Amino acid sequence: STPRAFLALDESPFYLSSSAVADCSQEDQSSVSSKDSTVEAASPSGHAPTGASPEGEHAMSDHLQAKRARVENIIRVMVGSPNSRQHGDSERSENEARDTREAREAYRENKRKQRLPQHQEHSASAQVSRKPGSSSSDNCNTKDEECHKLKEQLHSMQRLLRHLQEKFLQVYHQEEAEYDRDETEVGVERDILEESTESHYISAEDDFERKNNRVAAECKDRIKVADYLVQQRESQNLQETLKQELTRAVNDCVDRVFKNVSSKGLDLSPKHTGAERKSQQASSALDHSQAEGVGIKSRSLEYYESSEAHSPQDQTEALSLVVRKPAVPPMSSVTPTVKRPYPVHQAPFQFSYSTPLHDSHILEHLLKYGPHSNFGGLPCLPPSMDRTSPDSVDLPWETIAMRSKVTSSHLGHHARPSSLGGVTVDNLCLPHVKIECGELWVFFLNINVNIQEGLTPSHLKKAKLMFFYTRYPSSNVLKTFFPDVKFNRCITSQLIKWFSNFREFYYIQMEKFARQAIVDGVTDIKDMSVSRDSELFRALNMHYNKANDFHVPDRFLEVAEITLHEFYNAISATKDSDPSWKKAIYKVICKLDSDVPEEFKTSSYL
DNA sequence: CTAGCCCCTG
DNA sequence: CAGGGGCTAG
Numbered sequence: 001s002t003p004r005a006f007l008a009l010d011e012s013p014f015y016l017s018s019s020a021v022a023d024c025s026q027e028d029q030s031s032v033s034s035k036d037s038t039v040e041a042a043s044p045s046g047h048a049p050t051g052a053s054p055e056g057e058h059a060m061s062d063h064l065q066a067k068r069a070r071v072e073n074i075i076r077v078m079v080g081s082p083n084s085r086q087h088g089d090s091e092r093s094e095n096e097a098r099d100t101r102e103a104r105e106a107y108r109e110n111k112r113k114q115r116l117p118q119h120q121e122h123s124a125s126a127q128v129s130r131k132p133g134s135s136s137s138d139n140c141n142t143k144d145e146e147c148h149k150l151k152e153q154l155h156s157m158q159r160l161l162r163h164l165q166e167k168f169l170q171v172y173h174q175e176e177a178e179y180d181r182d183e184t185e186v187g188v189e190r191d192i193l194e195e196s197t198e199s200h201y202i203s204a205e206d207d208f209e210r211k212n213n214r215v216a217a218e219c220k221d222r223i224k225v226a227d228y229l230v231q232q233r234e235s236q237n238l239q240e241t242l243k244q245e246l247t248r249a250v251n252d253c254v255d256r257v258f259k260n261v262s263s264k265g266l267d268l269s270p271k272h273t274g275a276e277r278k279s280q281q282a283s284s285a286l287d288h289s290q291a292e293g294v295g296i297k298s299r300s301l302e303y304y305e306s307s308e309a310h311s312p313q314d315q316t317e318a319l320s321l322v323v324r325k326p327a328v329p330p331m332s333s334v335t336p337t338v339k340r341p342y343p344v345h346q347a348p349f350q351f352s353y354s355t356p357l358h359d360s361h362i363l364e365h366l367l368k369y370g371p372h373s374n375f376g377g378l379p380c381l382p383p384s385m386d387r388t389s390p391d392s393v394d395l396p397w398e399t400i401a402m403r404s405k406v407t408s409s410h411l412g413h414h415a416r417p418s419s420l421g422g423v424t425v426d427n428l429c430l431p432h433v434k435i436e437c438g439e440l441w442v443f444f445l446n447i448n449v450n451i452q453e454g455l456t457p458s459h460l461k462k463a464k465l466m467f468f469y470t471r472y473p474s475s476n477v478l479k480t481f482f483p484d485v486k487f488n489r490c491i492t493s494q495l496i497k498w499f500s501n502f503r504e505f506y507y508i509q510m511e512k513f514a515r516q517a518i519v520d521g522v523t524d525i526k527d528m529s530v531s532r533d534s535e536l537f538r539a540l541n542m543h544y545n546k547a548n549d550f551h552v553p554d555r556f557l558e559v560a561e562i563t564l565h566e567f568y569n570a571i572s573a574t575k576d577s578d579p580s581w582k583k584a585i586y587k588v589i590c591k592l593d594s595d596v597p598e599e600f601k602t603s604s605y606l
Numbered sequence: 607c608t609a610g611c612c613c614c615t616g
Numbered sequence: 617c618a619g620g621g622g623c624t625a626g
Contacts, residue, residue: 460617475609493609494618500611501617582612 455485455494463495464544466600467502468556470593481600502544507567507582509539510560514567528568530561559592 459482466473466481478495479487485495513536517528530537532552540560541552566585575581 472611489609496610497618504612586611 455491459485459495460498462600463498464502465550466596467499467506467544468550468552469596471499471503471506471559472590472593473499473596477596481596483601505543506540506563507585509536509543510563510567511571511582514564514571517564517568518571522568525565525568528561528564530557530564532557536560536564553594555594559589562592563589 462482470477473481475492475496478492482495485491514528522528537552537557537560541548545552563585566588570576570581570585575584
């Protein structure tokens, strides 16, 4: 396996969190508590000795040994006392073991300090994760659990980053005397460090988002300074090695997360043309889910290099994320891909805005105003919708959160310990840390944001298809058939409004065709049937099933025919002179509702 | 009073 | 399709 330097001690949080993720089926408490004991047992035996003790390394190749020597050199410089790095190259191998032990000891010291607060952090995050929007519906519990796991992973990564930053700052403070830098700046930096460690160690009730915000901001600032200091060093070697060895680890870490996520179906593909989107929607169509049920899997394999088989359910759920917020025009000539400032080998995270939005804008905004500010200042985002609704203030964030919801759930259900587990800190590219840190933060914050979506275009599509079964759905029906929607007054009335609009169109068509039949001289009702190739059906199908990818139930044809007859009879009897003549018809039609098939209950049926 | 429906308008 | 006004039932 990959060589593990002292920094690999920080793996333990990752093994920890990945095991927690793997155990996601367990209830929250057990997984949280078991995970600590797992670390206790696995960390000392598994990583530190193999990586650091001289005895167990005979099998190690020369290349790895050289690499390890370089890393340990870094360690010595970063951890050891100033005089310990004064010795020449000849003494180096002699002192190597000792220095490594010192480093390990120093790190253990560090780790001991972290252990206690770690518990607090976990329990705190557990509480926080439970809080948002999970009270009402049952399926929220699993999501919360999954969110919780991911939060723990984020915590772990934060600890890793923090540790790295602290190491850099140690170097920084050592060099203070030598370089005699500006006092104020130094003070500021020290304050930042103290403040951050404090806030992270005693943040039992600290808000998770706020922590993230601060971590990202501090990370930004401190890494800038640290980067500068590293460049100041005499040893170019050290600088290069540091960069490579340190950042690649974080990159790796991020990549693993993203890779894992993308393999779970999150839309991470670098670009999606409109045609691709359309084909996605087509292939995700309803008729695949039950009766016809073809080609679901092929699509996922086509887009994602997943080693796991996707169940159809997984796939359909993931696909719902492809849809965009209703406030934004769904299709734009511009590909809504966010470009990254750095080329990355992994698929970039993609926000689905109709206007190109550089993620640095998002980051900048986040760092300034935090996650719960709205994005009104960003020109590419639609203005917040209903300002009077308390929920809508955060809408732009929920837009982002839409993606992360399924992400978290998939991670929770299928995370493989191997993929997220062995994150080694043997690769760092310092200039990249800043952006990776920020993106990582944004990514996890997305997951953390309350799972609280508005109605999306795919919800609308689903509602239209449901109309083939029920013209007058009750609120309860709506709630049960849109389980991925957090219902509030606003959302409910919007859904009801949708069906009201559907009915309106439906009845208008009925009246129109009934009158047309009368004009055409139809005398016998039997001449007015509604079949799939009749003009009336085509009009209706075009409205409710535009993609024509759903098999309209026969019952709908019957109901339509009955409705047409009702209108025909009423008009023939000149009842339409009564201003409320339609009410009688409505009363008839509302009794013709049938049950919506169970398949529609799938949270992201489309 | 609120929820829900209808109607009309943009 | 959303907003808004009018209306009704509970």
